[in-house]
Amino acid sequence: MDSNHEGLPGLEPQNQENDRAKINGRSANEEAWHATSAAADGNESGTIYSSAVSFEDLDISPKLQAELLQGLYVEMGFTKPSRIQAQTLPLILQHPYKSLIAQAHNGSGKTTCFALAMLSRVDASVNQPQALCLCPTRELVAQNVMVLEKMGKFTSIRTTSTIAVTPASASRQADPFVGP
Numbered sequence: 024m025d026s027n028h029e030g031l032p033g034l035e036p037q038n039q040e041n042d043r044a045k046i047n048g049r050s051a052n053e054e055a056w057h058a059t060s061a062a063a064d065g066n067e068s069g070t071i072y073s074s075a076v077s078f079e080d081l082d083i084s085p086k087l088q089a090e091l092l093q094g095l096y097v098e099m100g101f102t103k104p105s106r107i108q109a110q111t112l113p114l115i116l117q118h119p120y121k122s123l124i125a126q127a128h129n130g131s132g133k134t135t136c137f138a139l140a141m142l143s144r145v146d147a148s149v150n151q152p153q154a155l156c157l158c159p160t161r162e163l164v165a166q167n168v169m170v171l172e173k174m175g176k177f178t179s180i181r182t183t184s185t186i187a188v189t190p191a192s193a194s195r196q197a198d199p200f201v202g203p
């Protein structure tokens with residue numbers, strides 16, 4: 024978030040963000056996305072890496088480019104990459120592929136970074152699992168599957184999920200009175 028924002032008196036930082044988002048009529052996620060996107064438009068070009076101004080700038084697989092751009096524009100409703108997307112996607116999509124650890128604010132668009140990378144780097148003509156996304160919670164599994172299905176809607180790529188059942192999670196499921 025913009026570090027120049029004055030804090031709202033009497034609120035914790037997280038509550039201040041939520042409150043500011045409510046005042047602007049946006050969800051906290053939307054607010055965060057607008058803030059990071061605005062920063063990307065500013066004069067913060069100190070990076071040694073190239074960054075993408077548009078989704079067309081990216082090395083999306085030529086075989087899937089039209090379908091994935093349709094997914095991004097039509098299904099997801101995006102117009103241009105957010106800052107974290109602009110900075111990371113060229114690294115993930117360009118040969119030689121790099122391993123990447125990235126950190127950015129909640130709601131800054133990180134999911135698209137790995138979702139688009141997974142969809143672009145699989146070979147849709149090969150009918151076998153080619154990309155694996157490990158998630159720490161079942162809610163994130165559901166959220167990521169939804170994004171992958173929407174973004175990949177115009178491709179023939181299929182997404183499926185599996186949830187590990189541990190003794191602890193199995194006993195929680197068996198007892199309806201134990202919390203999530």
Ligand SMILES: Nc1ncnc2c1ncn2[C@@H]1O[C@H](COP(=O)(O)OP(=O)(O)OP(=O)(O)O)[C@@H](O)[C@H]1O
Pocket residue numbers: 052053056099100101102103104105108127128129130131132133134135
């Ligand atoms: N390039 C973009 N243009 C417009 N909206 C976007 C863009 N990228 C992401 N969004 C939207 O911003 C919201 C937050 O994106 P996303 O969930 O990918 O962020 P995140 O960084 O993964 O969040 P979290 O840290 O909470 O998991 C979503 O509603 C998503 O559709």
